[in-house]
Amino acid sequence: MNRRTFLKLIGATLGVSTAACCGLGTLATYQPKIDFVENHHQGGNKMSKRILVAYASKAGSTGEVAAFMGKTLGADGLTVDVCSLENVTDIQGYQAVVVGSAIRAGKWIPAATKFVETHQAVLSQIPTAYFTCCMTLHQDTPENQRKALSFMDSVREIVEPADMGAFAGKMDYGKISFLERFMVTKVFSTPEGDFRNWDAIQTWANNLQPKLLG
Numbered sequence: 001m002n003r004r005t006f007l008k009l010i011g012a013t014l015g016v017s018t019a020a021c022c023g024l025g026t027l028a029t030y031q032p033k034i035d036f037v038e039n040h041h042q043g044g045n046k047m048s049k050r051i052l053v054a055y056a057s058k059a060g061s062t063g064e065v066a067a068f069m070g071k072t073l074g075a076d077g078l079t080v081d082v083c084s085l086e087n088v089t090d091i092q093g094y095q096a097v098v099v100g101s102a103i104r105a106g107k108w109i110p111a112a113t114k115f116v117e118t119h120q121a122v123l124s125q126i127p128t129a130y131f132t133c134c135m136t137l138h139q140d141t142p143e144n145q146r147k148a149l150s151f152m153d154s155v156r157e158i159v160e161p162a163d164m165g166a167f168a169g170k171m172d173y174g175k176i177s178f179l180e181r182f183m184v185t186k187v188f189s190t191p192e193g194d195f196r197n198w199d200a201i202q203t204w205a206n207n208l209q210p211k212l213l214g
């Protein structure tokens with residue numbers, strides 16, 4: 001973190017503390033209601049292989065990426081479940097799993113890391129892939145690619161994946177709390193916009209299929 005960002009962070013912290021002291025804490029952290037996509041692609045026959053795409057998201061856009069991956073993976077007659085990972089309790093019965101998360105403060109959402117920990121025994125026996133959606137990649141440079149892939153270092157230590165994808169995400173100020181908006185606009189100067197590259201996501205999902213199913 002450079003000096004300028006550090007000073008902004010101090011200013012933001014003071015501003016937030018003042019707001020909290022004035023009783024505005026609840027308002028500042030109020031999270032707008034978000035729809036989290038879930039769907040099921042039924043495969044061509046009862047014997048078709050089952051893939052789970054489980055994701056963690058805060059503002060909903062990573063769920064849309066997961067759903068698009070599910071549609072791509074399901075196009076060849078596979079059965080694919082796309083679920084918010086908070087709703088997944090059992091992963092037995094899947095022949096492969098894709099786990100994805102948005103990035104918050106340089107890390108996967110904690111529930112996503114927990115999911116990999118909880119299901120480590122099963123995930124380490126079947127092909128598993130990871131993906132990340134983040135704003136680091138709104139400028140797609142080799143350095144930012146390396147940084148975005150490094151967000152998955154901690155889960156790689158739990159289960160080594162068959163593949164990893166890192167993609168630019170979406171920033172919608174209307175879907176985050178006032179406090180988060182304050183941080184991303186005043187401290188990190190993150191631009192608003194939808195930077196998802198659907199062609200890149202589709203190419204990754206198409207290349208992933210043989211890695212997951214052998």
Ligand SMILES: Cc1cc2nc3c(=O)[nH]c(=O)nc-3n(C[C@H](O)[C@H](O)[C@H](O)COP(=O)(O)O)c2cc1C
Pocket residue numbers: 056057058059060061062063102103104105106107133134135136137168169170171172176180183184
């Ligand atoms: C409070 C907050 C913190 C974020 N921190 C990071 C970060 O450290 N690095 C990054 O690349 N993106 C960061 N992002 C961007 C999100 O990862 C990105 O917008 C993502 O696509 C959001 O996915 P979602 O809509 O599924 O929550 C942050 C977003 C918010 C709102």
